Amino acid sequence: MSILVPRDKLIEMYSIMVLIRAFEDRAHELFAAGKLPGFVHLYAGEEAVAVGVISNLVKGDYITSTHRGHGHCIAMGCDIKGMMAELYGKRTGICKGKGGSMHIADFEIGMLGANGIVGAGVPLAVGAALALKYRSPGNVAVAFFGDGAMNQGCVMEALNVATIWKLPIVFTVEDNQYAISMRSMAPTKLQPRVATARSFAERAVGFGITAVTVDGMDVLAVYEAAKAAIERARRGEGPSLLDCKTYRYYGHFEGDPMVYRSREEIEEWRKRDPIRLFKERLIRMGVATEHELEALREKALKEVEEAVSRAEEDPYPEPSEAYTDVFTDPYY
Amino acid sequence: MIINPDAGKDIRRLLSSASYSGNFTKIELGRRVTLGLDSAGVDEVLVMHDNGGLGEDVVASLEGKISSRLTLIPTRGTGTVLDTIEGASRMKDLGVKSLVVVGGDGTLRAAFKGASEVPLATVSAGTNNVTGAFYDASLVGYAAGLVTVGGVELGDAVRRVKLLEVFVDGEPRDVAVIDVAGIRIPYVGARAVFEVESIAFAVFSKGEPTDVGLASILGFLRPTGFDEDVGFLVEFGNGFSEVNALIMPGVFKRVGVRRVERLDVGSLVSIPPGTYTLALDGERELEVCSSDEVKVMLSRKGPLLINVPKVLRICAMNKNY
Numbered sequence: 001m002s003i004l005v006p007r008d009k010l011i012e013m014y015s016i017m018v019l020i021r022a023f024e025d026r027a028h029e030l031f032a033a034g035k036l037p038g039f040v041h042l043y044a045g046e047e048a049v050a051v052g053v054i055s056n057l058v059k060g061d062y063i064t065s066t067h068r069g070h071g072h073c074i075a076m077g078c079d080i081k082g083m084m085a086e087l088y089g090k091r092t093g094i095c096k097g098k099g100g101s102m103h104i105a106d107f108e109i110g111m112l113g114a115n116g117i118v119g120a121g122v123p124l125a126v127g128a129a130l131a132l133k134y135r136s137p138g139n140v141a142v143a144f145f146g147d148g149a150m151n152q153g154c155v156m157e158a159l160n161v162a163t164i165w166k167l168p169i170v171f172t173v174e175d176n177q178y179a180i181s182m183r184s185m186a187p188t189k190l191q192p193r194v195a196t197a198r199s200f201a202e203r204a205v206g207f208g209i210t211a212v213t214v215d216g217m218d219v220l221a222v223y224e225a226a227k228a229a230i231e232r233a234r235r236g237e238g239p240s241l242l243d244c245k246t247y248r249y250y251g252h253f254e255g256d257p258m259v260y261r262s263r264e265e266i267e268e269w270r271k272r273d274p275i276r277l278f279k280e281r282l283i284r285m286g287v288a289t290e291h292e293l294e295a296l297r298e299k300a301l302k303e304v305e306e307a308v309s310r311a312e313e314d315p316y317p318e319p320s321e322a323y324t325d326v327f328t329d330p331y332y
Numbered sequence: 333m334i335i336n337p338d339a340g341k342d343i344r345r346l347l348s349s350a351s352y353s354g355n356f357t358k359i360e361l362g363r364r365v366t367l368g369l370d371s372a373g374v375d376e377v378l379v380m381h382d383n384g385g386l387g388e389d390v391v392a393s394l395e396g397k398i399s400s401r402l403t404l405i406p407t408r409g410t411g412t413v414l415d416t417i418e419g420a421s422r423m424k425d426l427g428v429k430s431l432v433v434v435g436g437d438g439t440l441r442a443a444f445k446g447a448s449e450v451p452l453a454t455v456s457a458g459t460n461n462v463t464g465a466f467y468d469a470s471l472v473g474y475a476a477g478l479v480t481v482g483g484v485e486l487g488d489a490v491r492r493v494k495l496l497e498v499f500v501d502g503e504p505r506d507v508a509v510i511d512v513a514g515i516r517i518p519y520v521g522a523r524a525v526f527e528v529e530s531i532a533f534a535v536f537s538k539g540e541p542t543d544v545g546l547a548s549i550l551g552f553l554r555p556t557g558f559d560e561d562v563g564f565l566v567e568f569g570n571g572f573s574e575v576n577a578l579i580m581p582g583v584f585k586r587v588g589v590r591r592v593e594r595l596d597v598g599s600l601v602s603i604p605p606g607t608y609t610l611a612l613d614g615e616r617e618l619e620v621c622s623s624d625e626v627k628v629m630l631s632r633k634g635p636l637l638i639n640v641p642k643v644l645r646i647c648a649m650n651k652n653y
Contacts, residue, residue, distance in 0.1 A: 004516075004517055004530075185384075185385060199337070199341075199354065199355045199384065201341060201352065202352070202354045202355055202356070205352045205354060210345055210346055210352075211341075211345065211352060212341055212342055212343055212345050212346055212352075213338060213341040213342065214343075214522070218520070218521070220519050220520070220521040220522075221520070221521050221522045221523070223521070224343060224521045224522035225343045225346065225522050228343055228346035228347050229346055232346060240346060243341075245411060268408075268410070281519055281619075284619060284621070285518045285519065285607075285619075285621075286621070
């Protein structure tokens with residue numbers, strides 16, 4: 001397995017990370033200003049996971065996402081303007097304004113959808129992997145899900161069936177330390193005694209899945225581990241699980257008062273901000289100058305601003321379209 | 333005692349036949365260490381509060397059931413190697429007489445950085461376990477307990493091993509116990525070293541044919557023990573020799589060697605200039621570029637390692653058990 005990442009790829013990864021951050025920071029402001037209907041769950045702080053994993057995917061691969069899905073969408077290449085319009089509920093949104101933040105999807109590029117139900121994307125990814133095994137050997141599916149989902153029954157079933165059928169899938173746990181407001185370790189009991197011994201990878205091992213723990217704040221650590229797991233899947237060696245330790249900067253949802261964690265804790269995690277760590281590394285490696293990287297960040301900010309401006313002006317769907325594109329043809 | 337919740341869980345599980353070192357197993361190892369310490373008559377066992385809650389579990393399960401007092405030692409709980417360094421340092425300040433780490437070579441190295449004067453023993457729970465050996469954890473705990481309680485002359489059963497000190501531009505930057513390797517990858521990434529082709533050179537303090545990891549290369553090239561006052565600089569490539577080394581569990585690789593240079597204790601060797609990540613004891617840790625002047629010194633300032641079978645044998649011979 002060659003892990004030397006070409007310069008262009010490194011720059012692309014950085015560009016996507018700053019675009020995700022710019023999008024999420026702006027969505028934070030827009031929600032506070034009452035511009036976005038419905039719930040919004042932001043991905044800021046977790047960029048290294050989506051980008052580290054998805055940078056290894058190719059055309060024909062699939063992902064499923066979570067209620068915190070903007071980062072996965074952007075890393076998969078979803079149109080930013082269409083995404084912002086979707087958050088606004090506008091007709092020009094990538095789901096015609098009817099999915100919103102929590103059901104955003106773009107099947108054309110392999111993004112099978114965010115999901116409002118915790119853990120519900122995981123069996124969908126298993127289904128996609130089963131289809132790929134027969135229709136497109138060599139392609140893989142990736143299921144992104146959070147630490148809270150690791151206690152959902154459907155996730156256990158998905159892990160089990162993926163092993164039994166030796167499916168080309170990579171389960172990616174984004175352990176952002178909290179299942180809503182509960183410490184991720186609290187409901188994940190492995191021991192009959194104190195019961196704080198947390199390891200999502202360990203659960204996967206119980207299903208016969210090869211699993212590793214990854215520093216989810218280091219995009220290159222995630223990239224390497226994901227590359228190894230995805231290459232295994234492409235070779236037909238079955239499922240793997242990446243247990244990525246990361247942190248979300250904003251609340252579980254916008255408006256969350258976050259009484260369950262301290263400011264000091266957030267600051268401690270921010271010291272290992274994935275974008276800053278990557279930026280420092282790129283400069284040290286001579287891949288880019290600080291000026292060049294700042295220009296990429298400004299480009300991302302501009303792109304998001306343009307998306308906001310357009311979304312503001314775009315029309316809402318007509319009331320007469322309320323039921324179109326909502327139900328699929330049952331005989332399809 | 334320090335249990336590293338992250339030992340034996342890295343990318344090498346995806347690239348080799350390395351086992352996943354699970355929390356349940358580590359807790360049982362920790363319990364056995366504690367029971368060994370208790371059996372040796374240790375008054376108090378300090379257990380580091382790790383981010384995974386493994387030490388806490390050990391304490392909760394044995395508290396009040398054994399003679400030894402059990403005390404949890406808090407750390408900042410960063411979930412990184414800093415916890416082990418901090419925990420070891422706190423225990424040293426509290427006057428511990430020995431320290432048992434449940435982990436691999438990286439965990440031992442971190443404990444050494446926090447408590448360089450405290451005798452150390454390792455219960456193998458990592459991927460590369462060059463500094464440890466596969467004895468039952470109860471016996472490792474018992475041996476450490478006998479060292480703690482004292483009362484018998486242990487001689488070289490507890491001895492200071494070699495150390496590789498890394499200097500960048502004349503400034504001390506870090507240390508390794510087993511090996512310092514230059515990896516032709518300019519970033520740390522997933523830390524583990526698994527691409528033989530990417531290794532430019534390595535400086536070894538120790539390497540036996542029974543070792544796993546980079547030390548296996550020296551082990552088959554020039555077997556060298558902890559007791560010998562020599563080390564080696566090995567440059568990889570073609571021309572001098574080739575060995576079949578166990579790079580990861582189950583992964584033998586033929587490794588070409590271009591040059592070997594013997595180093596005596598006290599000698600300082602310059603490493604070839606270039607852009608590398610320096611792997612310390614098998615994990616990429618330190619990024620250096622071609623303008624950095626990097627030197628490695630082989631010294632006798634390494635950890636005070638407890639030789640478990642030797643301690644147990646001496647105590648058996650002296651009926652000190």
